[in-house]
Amino acid sequence: MMNSVWRPYCQMKTAPPPMKIVATEGCHLIGENGERWIDGMASWWSACHGYNHPHVREAVTAQLQRMPHVMFGGITHDPAECLASRLAEMAPEDLNHVFFSDSGSVAVEVAMKMAIGHWRRHDRPGRTRFLAFENAYHGDTTGAMSLCDPQRSMHARYSGAITQQFHVPLPRDETTEAELNRVLAEHSDSIAGVFVEPLVQGAGGMRFHDVNTLTRIRDACRRHDVLLIADEIATGFQRTGKMFAVNHTADLHSPVVPDILCLGKALTAGTMSMAVTIARSHVFDSFYSDDPGAALMHGPTFMANPLACSAANASLDLFEQTPYEVGNIESILRERLSVLRDIDNVADVRCFGAIGVVQFRDPPNMQTVQDELVRRGVWLRPFGDCLYTTPPLCIVDESLHQVCDAMIEATHAVMAQSNSREVNQLR
Ligand SMILES: Cc1ncc(COP(=O)(O)O)c(C=O)c1O
Known part of the structure; x- marks a missing residue:
């Protein structure tokens, strides 16, 4: 493999191939086969009005x-x-x-x-x-x-x-x-x-x-x-x-x-x-x-x-x-993500404006978290000990709920996987 493109923050030898995006629309990224993902990152906080406005x-x-x-x-x-x-x-x-x-x-x-x-x-x-x-x-x-x-x-x-x-x-x-x-x-x-x-x-x-x-x-x-x-x-x-x-x-x-x-x-x-x-x-x-x-x-x-x-x-x-209702985004993030506080490995859930953060004590494999999110139609890029979203400010409630659903389900899925690994190790 030639590796002509040297990618950001990336161990080129071991990282999985990046997701290929061919188009954007509103709050969505669109893949080669027409797959759609909600961009819960707004392209690193930048796509505030969504894409292609x-x-x-x-x-x-x-x-x-x-x-x-x-x-x-x-x-x-x-x-x-x-x-x-x-x-x-x-x-x-x-x-x-x-x-x-x-x-x-x-x-x-x-x-x-x-x-x-x-x-x-x-x-x-x-x-x-x-x-x-x-x-x-x-x-x-x-x-x-x-x-x-x-x-x-x-x-x-x-x-x-x-x-x-x-x-x-x-x-x-x-x-x-x-x-x-x-x-x-x-x-x-x-x-x-x-x-x-x-x-x-x-x-x-x-x-x-x-x-x-x-x-x-x-x-x-x-x-x-x-x-x-x-x-x-x-x-x-x-x-x-x-x-x-x-x-x-x-x-x-x-x-x-x-x-x-x-x-x-x-x-x-x-x-x-x-x-x-x-x-x-x-x-x-x-x-x-x-x-x-x-x-x-x-x-x-x-x-x-x-x-x-x-x-x-x-x-x-x-x-x-456009008067954005950032307070509404904050309320939804707060209300929805708070359930993750019940998980032992979750150190903190915090939300401010259009930012929602789940911080882990012992971070799971973030690549696995990301894969689980992508499977659920949501693009986020967790890093360090944090899974977080900074969605476009124009995101509609339904899509924001979908981002929250994916964050909650992906966290549970990854926790279940690491619990079963621990049980297997004990055996
Ligand atoms: C607070 C802050 N300052 C500076 C930068 C650097 O900006 P850029 O990536 O456009 O060089 C960033 C990027 O994430 C940032 O979050």
């Missing part, structure tokens, strides 16, 4: 005929100008300055460069490192990898080859808050900013935290005068029930407004790769100067690709026109 498709088709791409250095175009001003309008406070890039990981890299550049302009050139949290995941490029949990993440195998950052537990209580403040105080000469996935840590284990934790992080950043960088690449665009997860703090006396916000994934409704890094005015102003050397030196070839911008503009139209 006519409005998005028409916008991209029209743009394809007019101008599929043009470089962004020294040139601009309406799809990018329009998208930037809409995002600036939607993002809290003065998060008004939108820098385009091609993927979430690159948006994180850009945020790091913005923060380092900001402090250089404020005579703090030593501030080149970052603090992130245990179980964090911020992407797969080398800078983003350095922000991931250095011990527990899949990037641990690169330790020694990437920059060492600071990692502390999320400040869920006074002790961990003190730990955060201590590290920020001790390393105030070197820490440029704090990265957080607000309210939901995704690929680091699908863990949730509350608004108070987020507020403590913001307070610590203020106290130590470092930048707060919110990575909402996964949580953005209503995944948690609000447009952005930080909006859950909007009613507080002092809402959390990050200095820099990263968005991606659902930005183009799962159509094309694009991400943005949005800066508040004081960060932008650090680069705004008569000195050409003070400019932000970054510019990917496909920056602000017009097709991707038109998909994103169409996606924002849909968010304006």
Whole structure:
């Protein structure tokens, strides 16, 4: 076998062949023989309006005929100008300055460069490192990898080859808050900013935290005068029930407004790769100067690709026109998945917005879990100790119940298999 395609997160020697998909439609993936699977992953959180939405498709088709791409250095175009001003309008406070890039990981890299550049302009050139949290995941490029949990993440195998950052537990209580403040105080000469996935840590284990934790992080950043960088690449665009997860703090006396916000994934409704890094005015102003050397030196070839911008503009139209009932998705997930709590091997069942997670104590063979799901017409990709769903926001109740049925039945089936194996081993 030639293995011309080197697949992601995959031991090429032992992994079973991937599932071949030839078409998508609504919330479904369609196989070679017309089989249909509900995509309970929304293609890694991105297909928020489902697939092939006519409005998005028409916008991209029209743009394809007019101008599929043009470089962004020294040139601009309406799809990018329009998208930037809409995002600036939607993002809290003065998060008004939108820098385009091609993927979430690159948006994180850009945020790091913005923060380092900001402090250089404020005579703090030593501030080149970052603090992130245990179980964090911020992407797969080398800078983003350095922000991931250095011990527990899949990037641990690169330790020694990437920059060492600071990692502390999320400040869920006074002790961990003190730990955060201590590290920020001790390393105030070197820490440029704090990265957080607000309210939901995704690929680091699908863990949730509350608004108070987020507020403590913001307070610590203020106290130590470092930048707060919110990575909402996964949580953005209503995944948690609000447009952005930080909006859950909007009613507080002092809402959390990050200095820099990263968005991606659902930005183009799962159509094309694009991400943005949005800066508040004081960060932008650090680069705004008569000195050409003070400019932000970054510019990917496909920056602000017009097709991707038109998909994103169409996606924002849909968010304006379609009030999704994410609360309804959360209620169904909560109500249905809670039965799995009765299983000894299930450590936790948790749901927040359009995210439902089943965490195991002693994870079963996840390939077997996936096979059981696929047999039941549902596509999910369990990882680590978690079986989880992040369905398209447009999913109808009937399909969501089907996803829940499959998760429940697949868990029971796999538990029954491992129980019978144990009995056989005893014999
Ligand atoms: C919170 C977070 N940040 C960054 C990334 C990286 O985004 P991308 O895969 O588009 O590079 C991801 C991807 O899963 C993510 O969940």
